[in-house]
Amino acid sequence: MNNKTVEDLNVGQSGIISAIDAPKEIKRRLMDMGFTRGIRVDVIKKAPMGDPLEVGIRGYNICIRKEQAANLMLKESI
């Protein structure tokens, strides 16, 4: 079982989303912003206090907290 999430990525790394494991409303919000299966997420930066993260998705930049980053499961890299 692969349990890697966006939270585990370092700045500069990227991954492909395989599933979103979050409460209904937050899942809906994340998906509305474009976090859907098969989409590539680039971790661009961490805020000065280590949280939240700035990530690139679908050609734009968005910040999410580590908690939400941990909701975004990644596909196993080959």
Place this chain on the structure above:
Amino acid sequence: MAKICLVGNPNCGKSTLFNNVTNTIAHVGNWAGVTVEEKYGDWNGNQTLDLPGIYSLSPYSPEEKLTRRFILDSEPDLIIDVIDATNLERSLYLTTQLVELGRPMILALNMGDLLEKEGIKIDTEQLSKMFHSRVVNISASKGLGFDELNKAVEKSLADKKVPSCPLFAPPLELLITEIIADDFMHEAPKAYPRRWCAIKLLEADELFLANMPPVPEKLAEVIKCRTEKLEKVFNDDIDAIIIDQRYHVAEDITKICEVKKDPVKKFKLDNIVTNKFLAIPIFVLVMAFVFYISISVVGGVTTPLIESSIATIRESLHSLLNNLGVISFLSNMLIDGIISGVGAVLTFVPQLFVLFALLSFLEDCGYMSRIAFIMDRAMRSLGLSGKSIIPLVIGTGCSVPAIMSTRTIEHPKMRRLTIMVTPFIPCGAKLPIFAMIIGAFFNNAWFLAPIMYFIGIIAITITGIVSQLLDRHKEDNAFILELPRYQIPTLKNTWIQTWERTKGFIVKAGTTILLASILIWFLNSYNFLLQEVSPTSSMLASIGRVIAPLFRPLGFGTWQASVALLTGIAAKESIVSTLTVALQGQPITTLFTQASSFSFIMFILLASPCVAALSAMATEMRDRKAFWAAVAYQTGFAYVSSLIVYRILLGVL
């Protein structure tokens, strides 16, 4: 007259477009959800509405609900979907939802001037075919493409062509078709398109179901059974399947219509602005600069100028009216009531204007979102989120727009907490009273003004920590915020926003404060038998004396101070004018000691805000009980902390 509405993602330039094509005005900001109210304007004789920026039409955030309700219930003749062309894929996700609402639509591809720079090409003809809608390239900030847009609007209003909805994957599409065919669909209001209703039924959308009779058992059973099968096929829940399908559509269309070089955006300025070590010092410096420029530099020059000219006007008017033989009732009312009262407020209009202009610049250029990003972690330990920082910053100008800007905070509990603490940040209207006291009692000590902001921040911190401790049902909070590109705000937008907010103050000076000044002057100059008396035996003094004992423990139990606090409920600016009028030329040092004067401004800082802010609080809290609890908390908090500080100061000073 046709009805047009502008819809689009936050930061897509919708409000800039609105400001440029219509005669009325909306606030613009490079910050999600700046259009916090519906704004109407006139565009070539068509009534045009600027709706809040949204990413989706889900039933969760207040803004999405508002936009959806408006489009469905008021049946606009035309929707203009404003799209940030540099962000096509995500923008089209909203488009896939808008087309389902069944109104004629134009896609306005904004930021056309940036496409080349970012290495993007869009085939508008293809895009137009995909949605069966007109597509126009514009640049709202540079004013390009408006002729074409005007023509498209004219044509669309004439032919009333409705866009087509791109199809989803076959299993889902089949189910939607079946639901559309069901007799139950006839129960839906006529304006609601069938396909949209079917999808909402599948999503079990609360807002939609609330407007419908109960779903018949047979249909409910079919939907349930078929949904379960679908969920198995796609291995996800139905809501997620539909969002996923929409994004597939958006991806496919983007693939066909767009050529893009670089998939990841990097903002060079962010290397410095959100840098690990520099971010917070820069934030502090920026805020210090804003206050230094507006209050010290501008205020320092204009305040004495205006004060001396008001004094000159008073004197010359006094002798003029005397010479003309105007009865003393009128001349006193004019000079001691109106000119003293309103003048005291107008004194600080220039510095507020500059403060509003600088804050508006920060909003428009994209820096506010960065502040939210860097401060989220700190705000979170107070039960707030990074998004709460924006209302607090705007609150340094005025609590009313600040409270309205809390709408972008998705979580109701956090939104209420932010609304409750926003007035703790001293607004512009409280500055004159601080200045008056600091000048009279503390020899203009430079450090006292920052201390007032600091006290506000401590009050917010205490409130946050207490609410965290009391909160037994901690819920999952998300903080999801787009970081838009930096841009130089257009002069027009900055001017409009600054002028709108400043105008609010001037209008208040001309109305509420004018009336309050006359009333206070009258109550202050006459007794209950309507005889002209000295202020100490006036009606105002009698009223003040009734309330004064309440404030005796805080050190300012005089009738003048009590009355000033009462008029402060109408507008905080009137505290200065009330004191000025009530003192009738005596120095303010007769009213307070050093300790009690500080306790007085501290109470003003923390106690419940002016009527305008109170009504904004009530509207945004959407809960009467929560509102009164917040007001009681603010006032109680102010009372207790002033009491404590007064007692401490008594010992120290």
